[in-house]
Amino acid sequence: MSTPRPTPQDASQQARDAWATAVSTPIEAEPSAFHAVPSADADSRRSDDPGDPPGPTGPKTPRLRCVALEKSYRKGDLIIPVLRGIDLELAAGEFLSVIGQSGSGKSTLLHVLGLLDAPSVGEVHCDGRRIDSLNERQRDTLRNQNFGFIFQSYHLLPEFSLLENVVSPLAIRHSTLSWWHHRKVIHEQAREIIDKVGLGHRVKHRPSELSGGEMQRAAIARALIGQPRVLLADEPTGNLDSSTGQEIMALLASLNELQQLTIIMVTHDERIACQAHRIVRLDEGRVETVSQAA
Secondary structure (H helix, E strand, O other), X not given: OOOOOOOHHHHHHHXXXXXXXXXXXXXOOOOOOOOOOOOOOHHHOOOOOOOOOOOOOOOOOOOEEEEEEEEEEEEOOEEEEEEEEEEEEEOOOOEEEEEOOOOXXXXXXXXXXXXXXXXXXXXXXXXXXXXXXXXXXXXXXXXXXXXEEEEOOOOOOOOOOHHHHHHHHHHHXXXXXXXXXXXXXXXXXXXXXXXXXXXXXXXOOOHHHOOHHHHHHHHHHHHHOOOOOEEEEEOOOOOXXXXXXXXXXXXXXXXXXXXXXXXXXXXXXXXXXXXXXXXXXXXXXXXXXXXXXX
């Protein structure tokens, strides 16, 4: 089997390491002015950088597409199939819900589409370019610059403040020198996003001082800081009460409508799923139905 891709725990440790490196080596020189945070050091960018638009796009080019996708896991001598030949397309600006019973492959599909895991068979394409076959460094770069992730359990770093959690993906993206050159602008942009998700009064608080809804809003802000092309949400309301869950759904719907952010959301809740544009229902690792939301 292929080598497992980074798990949320791996990504958390990567953020801790990047933050420790960034804050331990201050650089005094500051640029005269910046209007936007570059996605990486200019010296490290190449014409084939996977952070650039993955391929030629047009009106009918799907933002994300998978072809004959299969995923199996090995447990001792036993091979456990989870995804069994999934074909799926997602248009730019679309909001798609993936629904199904526990064990149907919903989260696995999300992880494979977002390069957190590799398919056993099949292909994943983003904006017309195959991305699952990229080398590890390219996959890591593309995942950091093109995908935002929201997890049911938030995966906020407990020792970090809200602001530090939100900027952590950019601490990973930038070198130490680049981080210290751009940290003021990064923090300004992070504060703007934090304000938009309604947490401007919680910037210095740690996760243990936040409610469940506030932690999920913080996770959404962290997912947005890198200006992703696709937002992947795994049960974003699963740990929340009904009222707070609806607030999170209203925020996601607003991001989709106002910013045309492409969203794939996994949920087991039919009422939540119906708030997307389309609903894909999985059953035992296969697409059972694809329908327009009511």
